[in-house]
Amino acid sequence: MASVKIRNVEKSFGALKVIHGVNIDVEDHEFVVLVGPSGCGKSTLLRMIAGLETISGGEIVIGDKVVNNVPPRDRDIAMVFQNYALYPHMSIFDNMGFSLKLRKRPKPEIEAKVMEAADILNLQPYLDRSPAQLSGGQRQRVAMGRALVRDAQVFLFDEPLSNLDAKLRVVMRTEIKALHQRLKTTSVYVTHDQIEAMTMADRIVVMNAGRVEQIGAPLELYDSPANLFVAGFLGSPSMNFIKGRFRREGDQAHLLCDDGTALPVPAASTAWNDKTVVLGVRPEHLNLAADGQGIAATVDVVEPTGANIEVFVELAGERVCAVFSERHPFRPGEKIALGWDIDKVHLFDAATGRRI
Amino acid sequence: MQPKLKKSLIYWAMLSPLVVVILFPFAVMFVTAVRPRDELFVYPPRWGFSEFRWGNFAEMWVKTNFGEALFNSLYVSVLSTALALVLSIPAAYALSRYRFPGKGAYRTFLLMTQMMSPIVLVLGLFRLMVALGMVNNLNSLVLTYAAFNMAFTIWMLQSYFSTIPRDLEEAAWIDGASHFTSLVRIFLPLAVPAMAVTAIFSFINGWNEFVLALTMIRSSDDFTLPVQIYSQVAGRYQVEWHHVMAGTVLATVPVAIVFSWLQKYLIRGMALGAVK
Ligand SMILES: Nc1ncnc2c1ncn2[C@@H]1O[C@H](COP(=O)(O)OP(=O)(O)OP(=O)(O)O)[C@@H](O)[C@H]1O
Numbered sequence: 004m005a006s007v008k009i010r011n012v013e014k015s016f017g018a019l020k021v022i023h024g025v026n027i028d029v030e031d032h033e034f035v036v037l038v039g040p041s042g043c044g045k046s047t048l049l050r051m052i053a054g055l056e057t058i059s060g061g062e063i064v065i066g067d068k069v070v071n072n073v074p075p076r077d078r079d080i081a082m083v084f085q086n087y088a089l090y091p092h093m094s095i096f097d098n099m100g101f102s103l104k105l106r107k108r109p110k111p112e113i114e115a116k117v118m119e120a121a122d123i124l125n126l127q128p129y130l131d132r133s134p135a136q137l138s139g140g141q142r143q144r145v146a147m148g149r150a151l152v153r154d155a156q157v158f159l160f161d162e163p164l165s166n167l168d169a170k171l172r173v174v175m176r177t178e179i180k181a182l183h184q185r186l187k188t189t190s191v192y193v194t195h196d197q198i199e200a201m202t203m204a205d206r207i208v209v210m211n212a213g214r215v216e217q218i219g220a221p222l223e224l225y226d227s228p229a230n231l232f233v234a235g236f237l238g239s240p241s242m243n244f245i246k247g248r249f250r251r252e253g254d255q256a257h258l259l260c261d262d263g264t265a266l267p268v269p270a271a272s273t274a275w276n277d278k279t280v281v282l283g284v285r286p287e288h289l290n291l292a293a294d295g296q297g298i299a300a301t302v303d304v305v306e307p308t309g310a311n312i313e314v315f316v317e318l319a320g321e322r323v324c325a326v327f328s329e330r331h332p333f334r335p336g337e338k339i340a341l342g343w344d345i346d347k348v349h350l351f352d353a354a355t356g357r358r359i
Numbered sequence: 360m361q362p363k364l365k366k367s368l369i370y371w372a373m374l375s376p377l378v379v380v381i382l383f384p385f386a387v388m389f390v391t392a393v394r395p396r397d398e399l400f401v402y403p404p405r406w407g408f409s410e411f412r413w414g415n416f417a418e419m420w421v422k423t424n425f426g427e428a429l430f431n432s433l434y435v436s437v438l439s440t441a442l443a444l445v446l447s448i449p450a451a452y453a454l455s456r457y458r459f460p461g462k463g464a465y466r467t468f469l470l471m472t473q474m475m476s477p478i479v480l481v482l483g484l485f486r487l488m489v490a491l492g493m494v495n496n497l498n499s500l501v502l503t504y505a506a507f508n509m510a511f512t513i514w515m516l517q518s519y520f521s522t523i524p525r526d527l528e529e530a531a532w533i534d535g536a537s538h539f540t541s542l543v544r545i546f547l548p549l550a551v552p553a554m555a556v557t558a559i560f561s562f563i564n565g566w567n568e569f570v571l572a573l574t575m576i577r578s579s580d581d582f583t584l585p586v587q588i589y590s591q592v593a594g595r596y597q598v599e600w601h602h603v604m605a606g607t608v609l610a611t612v613p614v615a616i617v618f619s620w621l622q623k624y625l626i627r628g629m630a631l632g633a634v635k
């Protein structure tokens with residue numbers, strides 16, 4: 004197993020630059036998730052680590068070797084593709100054993116390794132079938148198995164669960180995580196699903212438009228997002244943003260919204276006075292205020308999810324989502340009062356999007 | 360079961376005019392080939408005849424030197440097909456997988472060569488073969504057939520190759536395969552249906568080709584089947600129609616064999632394409 008260092012890596016397709024100087028250090032044994040919206044360059048970056056895409060600038064180091072000019076087969080990596088890329092003309096056994104066969108391993112060893120992987124992934128009954136005869140979830144496991152038999156230095160995953168239905172996705176998520184805890188192979192996992200990122204990662208890399216927005220442990224990113232993008236990307240339902248003018252007087256500060264409402268916010272430096280800032284509140288940090296206190300809000304839509312209810316309200320002229328674990332019997336049009344704990348909300352500079 | 364039977368009966372009824380049009384020449388061919396010589400020109404023409412004269416085939420075989428022509432045709436069709444495929448596969452692979460300058464122009468060029476009738480080129484080709492000293496040599500046909508077919512085979516293979524996911528080869532590279540290994544172990548096995556289909560087309564083109572064969576080949580020892588059969592009709596006082604027809608019946612047999620042998624790939628190829 005090995006670490007992966009990505010240093011100032013850039014990628015251009017012709018005149019189009021899609022990766023703008025990315026730096027990521029993946030430690031040995033670490034499970035790092037690259038997450039970001041569609042088209043932000045996650046797959047491109049992963050394919051550069053794999054050697055399937057040339058590197059336009061910077062360098063990638065696997066272990067202690069710069070691999071910029073090393074072909075994929077000499078990088079000692081394993082990759083799980085989004086569409087699994089199983090060889091349709093080979094049995095499941097041959098699919099999993101192909102890499103070992105190419106390395107001219109003795110037959111008993113190949114058999115043992117494939118059996119071991121099949122054991123871990125519950126694939127023994129299917130070894131003689133062809134990929135077309137398997138369900139999506141089983142194919143996904145075969146793709147995993149193909150990576151497992153390799154004992155590769157690094158595992159790369161490109162949205163391996165995105166073709167599965169919601170339920171299976173959750174199951175496989177846990178399986179992959181359990182597998183990593185057992186094998187501890189350095190892994191880079193690409194997804195656009197922030198829940199996958201939060202639940203699986205040791206560290207998350209949030210990417211946007213070919214740049215890294217923030218790197219950190221999942222809860223670190225969740226609790227103190229570095230900018231508006233990260234704040235809005237992680238969490239579901241996502242963070243509420245309310246724009247207004249900042250005002251600090253003494254120890255207290257508030258945000259003056261367009262409709263005249265004053266919202267309590269953390270006391271940032273007076274240097275921000277009269278500047279436009281954005282308040283970020285996570286839905287679960289909104290609570291019902293005691294009578295006569297809090298901020299007036301009008302209930303718009305109520306969506307029970309079972310465990311929680313999600314309530315969309317009109318607050319300070321914005322549509323805001325609040326999540327309650329109590330089953331409040333709200334009705335559309337009802338007037339309620341909401342409040343929040345000032346320590347749990349975030350302020351961002353409206354101009355740059357950076358956290359204040 | 361019942362509605363299904365009715366449905367297929369209706370479909371066959373609707374298809375029947377087409378079937379008749381296609382089968383009519385074969386029927387004429389066949390009944391002429393097997394009737395006794397003196398029943399050839401009865402008036403009014405009849406479908407029926409007094410006996411099956413299978414001997415016509417044996418007679419024809421010997422009299423028209425059919426065996427040699429059959430061999431010549433097989434030689435030319437098989438070799439030109441093989442040559443066209445061997446050269447087309449790398450070209451089609453490059454077209455479907457790599458980006459290179461002039462790719463669009465090259466593809467247009469391939470298509471344009473298909474718009475030209477071989478007859479236009481016959482004179483030029485003949486002079487070329489004269490210069491190469493290959494007139495009256497079957498290999499001249501192998502070369503020209505392969506060349507004429509290649510535009511089509513490259514085009515056809517290329518469009519199929521593009522449906523084979525690139526991920527499969529990439530997965531193979533990551534698994535430790537070289538470009539060559541992934542080509543041989545992963546790509547080509549998946550391309551077999553396309554190769555079979557193009558081989559059929561190329562083979563049939565070579566098998567049926569007439570104008571070039573008539574031009575390039577002078578001595579009757581080297582005649583291919585179409586020329587040989589033609590020589591039984593053209594410039595003769597007396598045409599042995601039953602022999603001509605026996606020859607044409609036999610000449611269609613190899614094509615039918617090739618077709619039925621490769622058709623399982625043909626169908627598999629279509630099915631493969633459908634899921635992708
Ligand atoms: N071969 C290519 N030629 C030109 N542009 C490309 C090529 N491959 C990718 N791109 C562009 O690079 C950008 C990043 O693509 P990439 O596939 O890495 O996105 P992604 O983050 O994986 O998105 P998704 O979540 O949709 O898979 C996109 O804007 C895409 O259009």
Ligand SMILES: [Mg+2]
Nearest residue numbers: 045046047162
């Ligand atoms: Mg992608």
